[in-house]
Each structure stands twice: as structure tokens, then as C-alpha cells.
């Protein structure tokens with residue numbers, strides 16, 4: 358795996374002065390270069406961790422001690438991972454939905470040549486794994502002379518993936534425009550692009566917004582796969598931390614919680630955008 | 642020279658010969674009511690008049706905008722639609738826009754009129770249909786009668802030469818019919834050219850200058866409404882009025 362720069366300097370947390378924890382034992386534990394001391398049975402581990410958050414399994418044959426003391430030392434890194442994931446999602450979501458809108462109308466009206474191109478694109482991206490799409494872009498495109506940075510490849514893959522799904526979602530919304538509204542617009546001498554822009558688009562987006570929001574969340578969660586090409590998003594950071602402290606459960610438990618919170622946050626943000634951007638109804 | 646004139650108008654839906662050579666002339670300021678049994682082609686005729694249905698033969702001319710079978714391109718369709726307004730049975734308001742925005746949209750988008758000017762137009766048109774205070778209300782906050790009046794205002798905002806109304810009170814609760822008919826009556830008295838399809842016979846007799854009875858895709862009988870009701874000339878029209886009571 359490529360070594361990441363700057364934020365992930367593996368020695369940084371150890372040499373930082375003023376660490377909340379000190380002493381050889383603590384440092385060891387923090388690093389976990391050695392596994393925790395062998396279980397002495399019963400509450401034997403209690404001594405060892407009195408200064409930390411500890412949970413001891415009641416079953417004496419199995420007493421894993423939870424240790425989240427590493428969190429403060431990696432807080433900055435985790436925050437950057439979160440920011441990276443959010444960044445990927447915001448850019449991927451915006452461009453992806455943009456591509457979806459263009460694709461939806463091209464498909465609906467079979468705008469030449471885009472309608473046909475979009476059909477193949479949508480089929481391709483909806484019927485292949487995201488990881489493989491990512492690898493194709495990051496490892497495959499250089500063979501064609503297109504060399505992308507990891508973050509560029511990650512964004513491109515996310516945009517293309519979400520674009521394909523949102524094309525179909527938004528198309529369904531456009532298709533549901535009542536015929537009467539199209540006829541009313543026709544009778545008012547609108548051109549078809551004016552009809553699309555002023556009559557069809559907003560109600561269509563409004564109709565499919567919940568589905569679109571879910572797809573954006575799915576794409577955000579899927580961005581964890583971008584760690585495979587060393588994009589420094591949340592999962593990459595988690596993998597890195599875990600490789601330092603060997604606290605797999607704690608690290609990924611924390612990461613799970615963070616993704617969960619992010620998903621709720623993005624859903625909420627989408628809800629907000631849906632309310633105020635698409636409906637644009639004066640509050641009364 | 643009539644404002645609206647059609648000649649030899651034919652329309653097929655598949656093998657169904659729906660319009661069989663319609664010749665209709667409407668003078669400026671005239672109010673024409675089309676009646677006839679269900680399926681006689683009334684709606685189809687209205688819809689061909691603003692290009693919502695293509696025609697298979699014949700010619701339509703409205704105030705110089707001409708539509709013929711072999712040259713019904715987008716530009717001539719647009720020219721025709723700029724002269725002809727239409728109000729539908731189901732209102733068909735744009736649900737994402739307020740009443741005012743519904744009325745403003747077409748002048749703004751289609752004619753490129755400046756926004757403050759279209760807002761003026763919208764306020765005047767809504768006032769004309771008695772809904773000045775509903776400018777900011779959304780369609781789902783309005784009664785059917787109010788929605789239909791907004792739809793009339795929306796059509797009027799494009800200052801059409803002629804307004805087509807296809808059973809515009811048929812989807813309304815009985816107690817809301819009169820507020821819409823009142824608006825139509827007022828338009829008629831202001832000299833608006835109207836072509837309408839309606840089942841409100843009393844209203845039709847009262848406001849129409851001309852009654853047109855359609856039967857099997859043809860104009861079977863037409864003329865002054867009072868005279869026609871008093872002395873129907875064809876057995877078909879006689880039986881049609883007979884079936885009304």
C-alpha cells in the first residue's frame with residue numbers, strides 16, 4: 358500500500374509532546390506493537406487499564422478489553438478522513454446528479470446521440486461492481502495514457518456510478534409528468550426544452566428526491582472502497598489506525614459509528630436541499 | 642375575413658375517422674359553442690385548433706398563422722399557439738408554482754418579457770378572474786373553481802386572439818360551476834373570441850353567438866342558438882336536445 362503523506366505520519370502521535378497518556382506501558386498499549394498481556398483470568402486485566410474506558414466480558418474464558426484511548430491521538434486524522442469522505446460525496450453527488458439530469462432527459466427523448474450513449478453507459482455502470490469500476494479507472498486508464506491521481510479517480514468513479522443510477526431515477530420522475538401539464542405547456546407555445554426546464558424538472562426531482570437521497574447515501578458509503586486505491590478517506594484512515602494499534606474492533610466500531618452519523622447527516626442535508634431548493638414554497 | 646377558419650379538416654385515430662371535413666369560421670369577438678354527443682369529435686376539433694392533435698388533411702388559419710398538413714413544422718405550430726389560448730377540463734396548473742407564477746411563466750419564458758412586467762400582467766389577469774388575493778397561493782391550496790380561474794388567467798396572460806375552452810366546468814363540484822361560468826360570461830362581454838365545448842346548455846344559449854352541433858365528425862347543424870333550439874333542422878339535433886331533458 359502506498360504510504361500516505363502529511364497527516365498520516367505514523368510516528369507523529371508518539372512524538373507529539375503533551376500527549377494525554379505517558380509512560381512506557383501506555384505508549385505500548387497505544388501502539389499495540391505487542392498484543393495485550395495474556396489473560397490472567399477473572400478481573401486480571403482491570404489493573405492494567407484502570408485509567409481507560411474498560412469493559413470486561415463477564416465470561417471468564419473470554420475477556421476482551423475495549424480500549425478507545427487511541428481516539429484522541431488520531432482525532433485529527435479521523436477528522437480529515439471524514440472531511441475527505443464528505444468532500445468526495447459532495448462533489449460526486451453534485452456532478453452525479455447533474456449527469457443524471459442530463460442523462461434522464463437524453464434517454465427520455467432519445468436526444469441523438471446522447472440517448473443511445475447514455476443507455477450503454479447506464480447499463481455498464483449499473484451492472485458492474487463499483488470496486489471494479491474504480492480499478493478500471495485508476496489502474497486501467499493509464500494504459501490508454503490517462504493518468505489520474507487517486508482522488509481524481511475516486512471522484513470520477515463516484516460521479517459515473519451515481520450518474521448512472523440517478524439517470525434512471527430521474528428519468529422515472531420525468532416520465533411521471535402528467536400529460537395534462539405537458540399539453541398546457543404546449544398550448545402556451547413552450548418549446549420542448551422550456552417544458553423540460555420549467556415544467557418537468559422540478560416536480561420530477563421532487564418526486565424522486567427520497568430515492569435520489571438514498572442513492573447519494575449509498576454512494577457515500579460506497580466511497581469507502583476508494584481506500585483500495587489509497588484515497589485518504591475515512592476507511593483508509595481507519596485501516597491505517599488499525600494497522601498501528603491492532604485494535605480492529607474499536608477502530609472499526611468507531612468508523613461504523615462515524616459512517617452511520619455521516620449517512621444521517623447527508624440524508625438530512627438532502628432533505629433540506631429538497632425542501633428549500635426544489636420546492637421553494639414560501640413559508641406561510 | 643374570419644379570425645379563425647378551418648377547411649376540409651380531417652383527422653384519423655388509426656382507422657377511426659374522427660373529423661370528417663370540418664369547415665368552421667369564427668369572426669373576431671364571436672362566441673361559438675360546440676355541442677354534440679360523446680365521441681362526436683368536439684374535443685378533437687378544439688385540440689387541432691392549437692396543434693395538440695396533428696391533422697391528416699385540410700387547413701387551419703388563425704389571424705394569419707397558418708397550419709397545413711404538409712407544413713406543420715415547429716415554427717408554424719408555435720405561431721399558431723401564440724394566437725390560440727386553451728383552458729382544459731382538468732385545469733392542468735403547474736403544481737410547483739404559485740398562482741401568480743403559473744400566470745407569469747409563459748410570458749416570461751416564451752415571450753421573454755421582463756419579470757416585473759410579467760408580474761404586472763399576472764396581477765391584472767388574476768384580478769380579471771377575481772383572484773387578486775391568491776397570487777401567492779399554490780394550486781393545491783385552491784378550490785377547483787379557483788384553479789380553473791387561474792388557468793383562465795394563465796391563458797389570457799399570453800393575450801391570445803381566441804380562447805378555447807373544453808368542458809371547463811365538467812370537473813367541478815356543482816356549486817363551483819357558476820364562478821367559472823361568470824368569468825367566461827365576462828370575457829364574452831369584453832369581446833373575447835371564444836370557442837367552447839360545454840354541457841351547460843342554458844349557459845351556451847345565453848352567451849353564444851353561434852351554436853355548432855357536431856355529429857359523427859361533421860358539423861351537422863349550426864346557427865343562432867335560440868333559433869336552433871326553437872326549430873331544430875335535423876332529426877339528429879332534435880334528438881340531441883330531446884336527450885338533454
Ligand SMILES: Nc1ncnc2c1ncn2[C@@H]1O[C@H](COP(=O)(O)OP(=O)(O)OP(=O)(O)O)[C@@H](O)[C@H]1O
Nearest residue numbers: 654655657659677678679680681682683684685686
Ligand atoms: N388520443 C386518442 N387516440 C385514439 N382515439 C382517440 C383519441 N382521442 C379521441 N379519440 C377518439 O376520437 C373520437 C372523438 O373523441 P373526442 O374526444 O373528440 O370526442 P368528444 O366529442 O370530445 O366526446 P366527449 O363529449 O366524451 O368529450 C372518439 O371515438 C375517441 O375514442
Ligand SMILES: [Mg+2]
Nearest residue numbers: 683684685808
Ligand atoms: Mg371531449
